[in-house]
Amino acid sequence: MALDALLDAIADQGWFIWDDFLAPEQVQRLSECVPEAWHRARIGRHDDVQREATIRSDKIQWLSQTMGQPIQDYLERMEQIRQTVNRDFFLGLFEYEAHFAKYEQGDFYKKHLDAFRGQENRKLTTVFYMNSDWQPADGGELKLYDLDDHLIETIAPVAGRLVVFLSEKFPHEVLTTNAERISIAGWFRTNGVTENKLDIAN
Numbered sequence: 592m593a594l595d596a597l598l599d600a601i602a603d604q605g606w607f608i609w610d611d612f613l614a615p616e617q618v619q620r621l622s623e624c625v626p627e628a629w630h631r632a633r634i635g636r637h638d639d640v641q642r643e644a645t646i647r648s649d650k651i652q653w654l655s656q657t658m659g660q661p662i663q664d665y666l667e668r669m670e671q672i673r674q675t676v677n678r679d680f681f682l683g684l685f686e687y688e689a690h691f692a693k694y695e696q697g698d699f700y701k702k703h704l705d706a707f708r709g710q711e712n713r714k715l716t717t718v719f720y721m722n723s724d725w726q727p728a729d730g731g732e733l734k735l736y737d738l739d740d741h742l743i744e745t746i747a748p749v750a751g752r753l754v755v756f757l758s759e760k761f762p763h764e765v766l767t768t769n770a771e772r773i774s775i776a777g778w779f780r781t782n783g784v785t786e787n788k789l790d791i792a793n
Contacts, residue, residue, distance in 0.1 A: 593609055593612075594671075594672070594675055596609075597609060597672070597755060598675065598676070598679050598680075601676070601680070601715075601755065601757070602679075602680070605756060605757040605760050605761065606735060606743070606744070606754070606755065606756035606757070606761060607754070607755045607756070608744075608746060608752065608753075608754055609752065609753040609754075609755065610749070610751065610752050611751050611752075612668075612719065612751055612752065612753035613665075613668075613719075613751050613753075614751070615723065615750070615751065617661070617664075617751075618721055618723060618750050618751050619723070620661040621661045621662070621665060621721060621775075622721050622723075622773070623659075623661070624658045624659045624661050624662050625691055625693075625721075625773060626652040626658070626691060628652065629650035629651065629652055629691075629693055630650060630651055630652060631650055646700070646701050646703075647699070647700040647701065648694075648697070648698040648699060648700075649692050649693060649694045649698050649699075649700060649765070650692070650693045650695075651690045651691060651692050651693070651776075652690055652691045653688070653689070653690040653691075654666065654688075654689045654690055654691065654775065654777075665719075665775070666687065666689075669687045669689070669717070669777060669779075670687065672717075672755075672779075673686075673687055673779055676715065676779070682714050682715070682779075682781070683781050684714060684715065684779040684780065684781060685780055685781055686779070686780055687777055687778070687779050687780070688777060688778055688780060689717070689775050689776060689777030689778070690775070690776060690777075691773065691774070691775055692773070692774045692775070692776050693771065693772070693773055694731055694765065694768040694771065694772040694773075694774075695768070695771055696768060696769055696770060696771065697767060697768065697769075698765075698767070698768050698772075699764075699765055699766060699767040699768070700764060700765040701764055702734075702736065702762050702763065702764040703762060703763070703764070704758070704759065704761075704762050705758040705759075705778060706758040706759040712780050712781045713758040713759075713778040713779070713780055714757065714758055714759070714778075714779055714780065714781055715755060715756070715757060715758060715778065715779040716754075716755070716756050716757075716758045716761075716776075716777070716778055717753060717754065717755050717775075717776070717777040717778070717779075718733060718753070718754040718774055718775070718776055718777075719752070719753045719754075719774060719775040719777075720748040720749055720750055720751070720752045720753075720772075720773075720774050721750055721773045721774060721775070722748060722749075722750050722770075722771075722772055722773055723750040724750075725747065725748055725749055725750060725770075725772075726770075727747070728769060729768065729769050729770040729772070730766050730767055730768045730769040730770070730772075731748050731765060731766060731767070731768035731769070731770075731772040732745050732746060732747055732748065732765075732766045733745070733746040733748065733754060733763055733764070733765055733766075734746075734763060734764050734765075734766065735754075735756065735761050735762075735763050736761065736762045736763065736764075737760070737761065737762075738760060738761075738762070740762070743761070748772055748774060758778060
């Protein structure tokens with residue numbers, strides 16, 4: 592079972608690639624919920640939030656239950672993961688937040704950690720890919736590193752693929768895209784979401 596494989600991989604190495612997390616028809620229905628309005632992604636939180644085009648250039652839109660049944664179904668799958676991970680690892684994951692991320696031609700996101708220093712409330716990162724026609728020449732791969740800056744894996748943004756990793760342990764970057772790239776970036780958190788959303792995307 593893929594969920595068991597996820598648990599084993601998180602326990603053994605801290606990251607996991609789940610191919611075919613959603614079937615092609617599910618990805619298509621989810622793609623139909625992609626918004627028309629986008630916000631330029633930002634870096635930091637609260638008073639430190641800033642736009643920094645030299646570090647990241649993607650656009651985002653936060654997920655909401657009101658976006659349609661496919662979004663609700665996706666969030667329910669994430670809730671199943673949250674409950675299972677909490678049961679096995681006692682991480683105290685309280686909730687899940689996520690947003691669509693759109694990388695247009697030439698966009699990128701330089702190497703970063705998802706957990707803020709001193710406020711590491713993001714414990715587990717997820718990235719779900721939605722481009723059914725992705726080709727290697729399109730770029731936009733996710734590079735995953737360890738804390739000693741050694742490259743662990745280069746991950747292609749293949750539609751239906753879910754990547755999960757410990758937020759505090761794995762710096763990562765999105766390589767420059769040569770074609771539009773749509774994903775859902777999400778985080779399991781140990782405390783509640785406030786009106787000030789945390790602006791780190793994948």
